Structure formats: structure tokens, C-alpha cells
Amino acid sequence: MHSYIKVANTAIVAAIDFGTTYSGWAYSLRSNFDSDRTKASTKLWNSGSAQTEKTPTCILIRPDGKTVExxxxxxxxxxxDLAGTEEHMDFFYFRRFKMSLSKKLGEKLDRNMTLEDAMNRCLPALDVFAMSIKFLKDDLLAVLPDRHLGNIKMDDIHWVLTVPAIWTDGSKQFMREAAIMAGIKSKRLTIALEPEAASMFCRNLPIEATNCDSGSNISSLSIGTQYMILDAGGGTIDITVHEVDTDNNVKEIHAASGGGWGGTTVDEAFKRLLIAIITNDVYEAFKRDHTDDWLDIWRDFEVKKRTITTSSNSPVRMRLPSSLTDKYYLVTKQKLAIAVKGSEYASDIQIVRDKINFSAELARSWFETSVVKTVHLVKSIMSKNENVTAILMVGGFSESPVLQNAVRAEFKQMDIIIPSEASNCILKGALIFGHLPKVITERVLKYTYGIGSFETFVAGHHPPKRLITTDNGFVCPNVFSKHAEIYQRVKIGEPQVWHTYSPQYKSQTQMSFSVFASEKPNPVYTDEGCILIGTLQIDLVDHDGALDREVLVAFTFSGTEIVVEAKDRKTGNQSFVAVDFLG
Incomplete structure (x- = not known):
């Protein structure tokens, strides 16, 4: 099934790193991979002032809602440009929309959900994600002839799409369906977990390609050594722990954990400050009526926030558009500079002509939410994994001096290892994962997984209120049939425990299963402490309506996606069944 596709003979592995803030693509030839696993071909995107290996994750869609502009x-x-001539209102402009898929266990994710664009206009989320992935896919394919690879066909390429490790199974399925809509065949697609991809890339980096005071490197760690991957992205902080295994492979020994407090929380803190200064009404009116200047502020902030450090006392200076001060005066009948002087921010904010200056202390406070939550989570994980000797910091937000300093200051006893290209190692590591999908030999389950089943009703054991009658007689429904337990280590490609299930009615030609997850190790009933996460259907071979048409079912959890294997006990017929996590 999809997580275990053999790609050894694939001519090219292509990776799409679809980030909250920035995205990009890369590819590597099988012929080059064997000699240098870190070698990757990428695109340099032109920002106007520089060239970067990633581009902002924003998409402009024409008024028809279907065509990428x-x-x-x-x-x-x-x-x-459109905003400057007031033609933008009919277009759809989406930015940083990946976080709409960041859900907790039990939170509903619907394939029919919609997304709001910058002007609060909506399109189906699946369409927006699919159009974005298709753009990146087509952009990669377009350069192949220029790089003397024009004879490569789609079936010669295996695609890898990265997602946060903390995402739910439904979120991963959503991305898979978006990629399929974008024209990538499911059998040619692997979903890779971002911290794992980064770990794989850094396992193959030379020491000189990292920033570490002790001179250590992930590639030089001996078998049995444990290290933490702190993947700090724009949207999420995603943390897991790996142990070096034989043959340059690794085991996951602590299930991925984290949350949505990545680099964009800095932007959110800045936005809250702006609204506190100018009021929400002025902010919304400014965004609507002077969209080009609103975009300029955020572009300026994206550059300025990267310069904020813990040591500098220099203020952060930004251009203040006259359209904003004019809009503030129009709504409040007061000059903005005078209003700021009389506010609680008087000592931290100064307005001088067309500039607004923020004190260094105030600027550092924008990082507080993310830094505090990240350090707290790292401490918590360290307390449960006392043999961890190093922290590998990856992801774009790991390049922030504020976050780096906080981690170094709090964990002085650890080797803090930061690759020189921390923001790109996920993209390039995804290529390694595409060539070697079994490089992660073990994973740790975040939940207990099982199926809602029926048991023969036993008086005194089952509550009377649960008694129902089927063709099998008196039975108890909604019994949790456990297939794997929370924190259990599972080996890649190995089905877990097999359970046998039988139809309850003679007329059945299909068995429907409800798949549940729980944070409890041993749930008894599916309606007590369990969350419905998906469904699956298994066709039955008709044996004249017999009730002994047994089906054996096993789950394989060690891939990045759950695979279900089903066997008909009488015929021996075997099939793989997809769990629908989106309902």
C-alpha cells in the first residue's frame, strides 16, 4: 500500500515541501543518489531583491475560482499590482492557509471545508490545496527539459509530499487527496513527516555543514545514541526523538508532539499590537481600502522580524504608510502619533514622520508565546527521555536568533546542532525518504487504535442497556477491539495483532468498521473515551448467507499513513483497505 511503495528503480524522486509560510520543490536522480544522498536539484525563486530556494505559500486565483493567476x-x-488599481476584489488571494488542516484528535476535518482568503471570500479548501500542489508539480516538470531530462515521464517520478508529524490521519489523507486532484497518482506518492525528513538529511551531512559549538554532528553519532529533532516551522512546532540504528537507519523512540505555535505566532503578536494601537475597525478598513500598503507592511515585517535578536537594543524601524495614518485620522479624528504618546505603549513605540519604531524589548515580546511553549515542551520530553544527548534544530523558524538563544540558554548540557540550511533540510530530506522509505525502522504510536466490534452478550459482564439482538443472537455492540496501544513501538511494514470479525446479519454482503483512537491504553467501549477517526468497508464473499464468513483484520501503523490488511478466512483472499479519515 502507499506507505511502502518500492521506489528503488524510480528514475527520479521529486519532493514538494508545502509549508505554512514558504514552499518549494526539489528532485534527485537515482543515479546521483547512490553516490551522494544530499545532492538535490532545486529552483531559485526570485524575490525581487534576492533568490531563495523557497517561495511564499500564497496563491492568487482568478475570479472564476478555478484558474491560478x-x-x-x-x-x-x-x-x-491589482490592489494598486483596485482590481483585486474579484480575485482570490490565499496565504498561510496550511494551518487550516492542523487539527487535534477528535476535531472534525471535512473534505468539503472552505477557506477564507485575505478579503474573507471563500473557496473549497481541497481546490486551493490542489491548485497549489499542481502549480509546484507543473513548475518542477517544466524545468526538466531545460536540465536535459526531457525524456522523463510522470511514471518515472516518485513524489514525496511533506506534512507535520503531529498532524492527524485525516489531515494526511486530505493532503493525499489534494495531491491526487493535482495530477499525482496515489501509487506514485509518499507522505513524509517533516521532522523525519529533516533528520534523514542531517544524518548524511558533513560536520562542516552544521552550526554546533562542540563540533558534533548527527551523522557522527554512534549506534544507540538518542537525539531530539526540534522542527520549528512557520505554523507548527513539531518535536520527536530518534535513536541511531544500524545501517544508518533510525528508530523513533518518542511519538511526535507539538502544536500550532510556530513562527506565525510572531506575526499574530505583531498584528494584535497593531490592532491595539489603531483599533480593529481602522485595521480592517486599511486592509480593504489600501491593500497594496497593507501588503507592504507585512512584507516589511517579514524582513524585520528576522533581524530581532536577544542581544541588540536597537529599535525595529518600519515604514508607516501615510494611507494608514490618514485612515486612522478619518475614523478617530485624532492623529496617530499623538494617540500613541498618550497610550500604554508610549515608552516602547515612537512615530517619527513616515517611520514607526518599536523598542527592542517590545519586539522580543512578540516571540514569547512560541519560545515559552517550545522550551516547556522540550523540557517535558527530556524528562521522559533522559538519554538524549543532542537537539537538532530544523525548519525556517529555527533560524531565528531569539529561538536559538532560548534553547541554548535552557539546555546548556546539550549539543545544539543547527544545519547551515535549517529551512531547506526538510525538502531535501524528503528526497532521501523517497529513495529509502524504510530508513525509519520503528515508530511510536501516539494513540491506542481499535475497531468497534460486537461480543456475545454475557449477563453480569456487559451492562443490560447495551443488549441488542442480531442474527447471531444476544450481542453487545460498540466493544473496543484493540489493535495497538498508545506508546507501543511498531516496526515498519509489520502488521500488528490480527483480529477476527464476523457479520451480524445473514443478508450482509459487506462489513463496515468504525476505527477509533484513544489516549487510554485499554478502552472498553468505543463510546467511552474514544474518538471516531475513520471508517472502512470490506466486501464479503457470499457463502449462502452463513454467519461464519470470518474476516481477519490487521493494522500496520509504522508507515506515515495507516494501512489495513484484510483476509477472508475461508478463501484466503487478501486485500488492502483504505480507511476514510475524512468521513
Whole structure:
């Protein structure tokens, strides 16, 4: 099934790193991979002032809601041009929409959900994700002839799409369905977990390609050594622990944990400050009526926030558009500079002509939520994994001096290892994962998984209120049939315990199963402490309506997606069944 596709003979592995803030693509030839696993071909995107290996995750869609006008830097520029001539209102402009898929266990994710764009207009989320993935896919394919690879066909390529490890199974399925809509065949697609991809890349990096005071490197760690991967992205902080295994492989020894407090929380803190200063009404009116200047502020902030450190006392200076001060005066009948002087921010904010200055202390406070939550989570995980000797910091937000300093200051006894290209190692590591999908030999389950089943009713054991009658007689429904337990270590590709299930009615030609997850190790009933996470259907071979048409079912959890294997006991017929996590 999809997580275990053999890709050894694939001519090219192509990876799409679909990030909250930035996205990009890369590919590697099988012929080059064997000699250098870190070698990757990427695209340099033109920002206007520099070239980068990633481009902003923003998409501009034409008024028909179906045609991509531009993506990335070009989408930003084109939307700003449209806003300058007030033609933008009919277009759809989406940015940083990946976090709409970041759900907790039990939170509903629907394939029919919609997304709001910058002007609060909606399109189906699946369409927006699919159009974005298709743009990146087509952009990669378009350069192959220029790189003397014009004879490569789609079936010669295995695609890898990255997602946060903390995402639910439904979120992963959503991305798979979006990729299929984008024209990638399911059998040619692997979903890779971002911290794992980063770990794989860094396992193959030379020491000189990392930033570590002790000179250590993940690639030099001996078998049995444990290290933490702190993947700090734009949207999520995603943390797991790996142990070096034989043959350059690794085991996951602590299930991924984290949350949505990545780099964009800095932007959210800045936005809250702006609204506190100018009021929400002024902010919304400014965004609506002067969209080009609103975009300029956020572009300026994206650059300025990267310069904020823990040591500098220099203020953060940004351009203040006259359209904003004019809008503030129009709504409040007061000059913004005078209002700020009389506010609680008087000592931290100064407005001088067309500039607004924020004190260094105030600027550092924008990082507080993310830094405090991240350090707290790292401490918690360390307390349960006392043999961890190093922290590998990856992801774009790991390049922040504020976050780096906080981690170094709190965990002085640890080797803090930061790759020189921390923001790109997920993308390039996804290529390694595509070539070697079994490089992660073990994973740790985040939940207990099982199926809702029926048991013969036993008086005194089952509550009377649960008694129902089927063709099998008196039975108790909604019994939790456990297939794997929380924190259990599972080996890649190995089905877990097999359980046997039988139809309850003679007329059945199909068996429907409800799949549940729980944070309890041993749930008894599916309606007590369990969350319905998906469903699956298994066709029955008709044996004249017999009730002994037994089906054996096993789950394989050690891939990045759950695989279900079913066997008909009488015929021996075997099949793989997809769990529908989106309902």
C-alpha cells in the first residue's frame, strides 16, 4: 500500500515541501543518489531583491475560482499590482492557509471545508490545496527539459509530499487527496513527516555543514545514541526523538508532539499590537481600502522580524504608510502619533514622520508565546527521555536568533546542532525518504487504535442497556477491539495483532468498521473515551448467507499513513483497505 511503495528503480524522486509560510520543490536522480544522498536539484525563486530556494505559500486565483493567476513571490507582486488599481476584489488571494488542516484528535476535518482568503471570500479548501500542489508539480516538470531530462515521464517520478508529524490521519489523507486532484497518482506518492525528513538529511551531512559549538554532528553519532529533532516551522512546532540504528537507519523512540505555535505566532503578536494601537475597525478598513500598503507592511515585517535578536537594543524601524495614518485620522479624528504618546505603549513605540519604531524589548515580546511553549515542551520530553544527548534544530523558524538563544540558554548540557540550511533540510530530506522509505525502522504510536466490534452478550459482564439482538443472537455492540496501544513501538511494514470479525446479519454482503483512537491504553467501549477517526468497508464473499464468513483484520501503523490488511478466512483472499479519515 502507499506507505511502502518500492521506489528503488524510480528514475527520479521529486519532493514538494508545502509549508505554512514558504514552499518549494526539489528532485534527485537515482543515479546521483547512490553516490551522494544530499545532492538535490532545486529552483531559485526570485524575490525581487534576492533568490531563495523557497517561495511564499500564497496563491492568487482568478475570479472564476478555478484558474491560478500566480503563486509565491509572483502572487504577492501581482496581487499588489491589482490592489494598486483596485482590481483585486474579484480575485482570490490565499496565504498561510496550511494551518487550516492542523487539527487535534477528535476535531472534525471535512473534505468539503472552505477557506477564507485575505478579503474573507471563500473557496473549497481541497481546490486551493490542489491548485497549489499542481502549480509546484507543473513548475518542477517544466524545468526538466531545460536540465536535459526531457525524456522523463510522470511514471518515472516518485513524489514525496511533506506534512507535520503531529498532524492527524485525516489531515494526511486530505493532503493525499489534494495531491491526487493535482495530477499525482496515489501509487506514485509518499507522505513524509517533516521532522523525519529533516533528520534523514542531517544524518548524511558533513560536520562542516552544521552550526554546533562542540563540533558534533548527527551523522557522527554512534549506534544507540538518542537525539531530539526540534522542527520549528512557520505554523507548527513539531518535536520527536530518534535513536541511531544500524545501517544508518533510525528508530523513533518518542511519538511526535507539538502544536500550532510556530513562527506565525510572531506575526499574530505583531498584528494584535497593531490592532491595539489603531483599533480593529481602522485595521480592517486599511486592509480593504489600501491593500497594496497593507501588503507592504507585512512584507516589511517579514524582513524585520528576522533581524530581532536577544542581544541588540536597537529599535525595529518600519515604514508607516501615510494611507494608514490618514485612515486612522478619518475614523478617530485624532492623529496617530499623538494617540500613541498618550497610550500604554508610549515608552516602547515612537512615530517619527513616515517611520514607526518599536523598542527592542517590545519586539522580543512578540516571540514569547512560541519560545515559552517550545522550551516547556522540550523540557517535558527530556524528562521522559533522559538519554538524549543532542537537539537538532530544523525548519525556517529555527533560524531565528531569539529561538536559538532560548534553547541554548535552557539546555546548556546539550549539543545544539543547527544545519547551515535549517529551512531547506526538510525538502531535501524528503528526497532521501523517497529513495529509502524504510530508513525509519520503528515508530511510536501516539494513540491506542481499535475497531468497534460486537461480543456475545454475557449477563453480569456487559451492562443490560447495551443488549441488542442480531442474527447471531444476544450481542453487545460498540466493544473496543484493540489493535495497538498508545506508546507501543511498531516496526515498519509489520502488521500488528490480527483480529477476527464476523457479520451480524445473514443478508450482509459487506462489513463496515468504525476505527477509533484513544489516549487510554485499554478502552472498553468505543463510546467511552474514544474518538471516531475513520471508517472502512470490506466486501464479503457470499457463502449462502452463513454467519461464519470470518474476516481477519490487521493494522500496520509504522508507515506515515495507516494501512489495513484484510483476509477472508475461508478463501484466503487478501486485500488492502483504505480507511476514510475524512468521513
Amino acid at each position: 500566480a503563486f509565491g513571490y509572483e502572487a504577492e507582486d501581482r496581487y499588489q
